[in-house]
Amino acid sequence: MDIQEILQWTDEQVFMKKEKHLDSLQRRILQEVWQGEKYPEIAKKCNRSEDHIKQVARNLWKMLSEILGEDIKQSNVRSILETKALSNIYNNNGSQIVGYINSHINICVEKRPDAEDTQTRSPFPPDSTQNKAHTRIIDLTDAPDIPYYHNRTSELSTLTEWILQANTRLITVYGLSGIGKSAIALKLIEQIQTEFDYIIWLSLTNTPTLSILQTELKQFFERSQPTPLPTILDYFRSHRCLVILDDVHNVFSSGQIAGEYLAEYKDYGKFFKQIATSSHQSCLILLSWEKPREITTLEGENRPTRTLHLKGLGEQAAEILKQKGLTHEEKWSELINLYQGHPSWLNIIASTIVELFDGNVSRFLAEGNDIYLGDIEPLLESQLERLSESEKKVSQWLASQDGAVDISQPPADRELSQSELWQAIQSLARRGLVEKIQVGGRSLFFLNPVFKAYIQSKSNPIKEKQ
Known part of the structure; x- marks a missing residue:
């Protein structure tokens, strides 16, 4: 028997007992184990963590053990399913069930x-x-x-x-x-x-x-x-x-x-x-x-x-800080605002606060509003390296400004034409790097504060919080 027949037969047994079908990940694990793959390789193929694959597999073996009355595990699942399926499929009026899942579509x-x-x-x-x-x-x-x-x-x-x-x-x-x-x-x-x-x-x-x-x-x-x-x-x-x-x-x-x-x-x-x-x-x-x-x-x-x-999570990001076990909850909003409510950034910074300050947010923020980047830097770099030359120039200009700017009144010493400036601003906004606010009926633009801190730190590394 091939794996397609086994998948079809196993799915039917699960549905008869549990009134639900195998999901796509369960099918994939069963298929890969059948072909001799180990959990680390399965995790890579499925773009999942190895721990997650192991947990799903453990639950799958347990469920199949209950349904089929056998002690099923990774090492014996193929032999048991093949024996059970053969006795049921080929002895049942000589019929054969053909699977419909091939090796690369799950x-x-x-x-x-x-x-x-x-x-x-x-x-x-x-x-x-x-x-x-x-x-x-x-x-x-x-x-x-x-x-x-x-x-x-x-x-x-x-x-x-x-x-x-x-x-x-x-x-x-x-x-x-x-x-x-x-x-x-x-x-x-x-x-x-x-x-x-x-x-x-x-x-x-x-x-x-x-x-x-x-x-x-x-x-x-x-x-x-x-x-x-x-x-x-x-x-x-x-x-x-x-x-x-x-x-x-x-x-x-x-x-x-x-x-x-x-x-x-x-x-x-x-x-x-x-x-x-x-x-x-x-x-x-x-x-x-x-x-x-x-x-x-x-x-x-x-x-x-x-x-x-x-965009960022806002106050809902507090759940991230809670999961990390941070203290001084009264300072959480300040931390969330500083890092734009970005879940990945906050996860990284929260780990840093645990590592350096035992989870004490107040001590981390003691030096004021400087933005510490640390392990966030590679994430920022991966986005900035995609910029065009005009976007890089405009980013540098925006990073040097104290606040939001009116692009209808650009600096006299700018290197780009008005058309190039506007196109760069538009492009940066389509990357989520530039935001627009309304002030007095005018549209003003500013660079994402975290990216602004990164660009400034590269121009003047001393400014970055130690």
């Missing part, structure tokens, strides 16, 4: 919860044979392992409304690295998954060409299709699909203005535009450090396209 198949849900989302008539067999298919193999979700009720409500009420076809969630884009997307999936026939998460970390990406999407959709459809758009029209593309900034060019595609990836822009401008019932979500350039144009044309700039 899916979680869940039955629709009720007839009404199937009727509204399926392209087939309610009483048809196709509809009765209709399933919801979810593949989150590429999704990152997020240990905590920080409360973002407002942003989550906005995304849910855009998708379920406004039928938005293309959504871009952009923001600084580590701000929580993947976390909110995973929470969104958890809340609205019953509204979709297909859900898949794909990462562009390895910069696949559009052709490779579309092939992977079609392979995913075709797993449950008796007759494959010609294009991705055909699937988007025939079913309600939710596709999340993570790390979209990897197809943008470093050293250029924000959202400028690498030469061999310009067709991504055409693909995104096609999704936004064509009629269908699905949604594509882009997660990126930068806002794609064509999105602004599509929004200006009143297309069903929306953009969410994800």
Whole structure:
């Protein structure tokens, strides 16, 4: 027997006993262990921590032991399942169940919860044979392992409304690295998954060409299709699909203005535009450090396209400090504001406070409002190294200012033309590095304070807090 038959048979046994199917990660672990892989290798392939993989595996072996009446563990799961499945499958009227998951597509198949849900989302008539067999298919193999979700009720409500009420076809969630884009997307999936026939998460970390990406999407959709459809758009029209593309900034060019595609990836822009401008019932979500350039144009044309700039957590970030065991809670708000409520930055700084000041926030802040960077620096550098030359010059200028500036009144000794200045400001804003405020009816711009501190420290290292 092959692993596909085993997966199908095991999933059926679990469903009969537990009334739920194996999820995508359980299937992947079972498949990899079957092929002789160890937990560290499985963790790397699934983009999860080794501890998380071990915990899921322990729970899986325990559940299968209860269902099959055997002491199942990593070392014997293959032999036991193979023996059990053979005796059941081939001795049951000679029938053979063929699996539908191959070695590089891992899916979680869940039955629709009720007839009404199937009727509204399926392209087939309610009483048809196709509809009765209709399933919801979810593949989150590429999704990152997020240990905590920080409360973002407002942003989550906005995304849910855009998708379920406004039928938005293309959504871009952009923001600084580590701000929580993947976390909110995973929470969104958890809340609205019953509204979709297909859900898949794909990462562009390895910069696949559009052709490779579309092939992977079609392979995913075709797993449950008796007759494959010609294009991705055909699937988007025939079913309600939710596709999340993570790390979209990897197809943008470093050293250029924000959202400028690498030469061999310009067709991504055409693909995104096609999704936004064509009629269908699905949604594509882009997660990126930068806002794609064509999105602004599509929004200006009143297309069903929306953009969410994800910022810091605000007071909700106090939960991070609580988990780290920091003291002097009355100073937490000051610390949160200093580091912009950025969850990753606060996690790093909280660890520093524990290491250097035994968790005492007051002692850490004793020197005033200087921003200590420490282990945050590599994260900042990874974003700043993507800037164009004009953006670097404007960043240096903004870092030298005491407050927000009016770009309609630039300095006389500036190196850039007015057009270049405005384009650089616009590009920095699309990276989340520059913010805009309204003062006396005028728009003023300022550099993110943490990045400002970093740029100043490189110009004058003595200013950085020791």
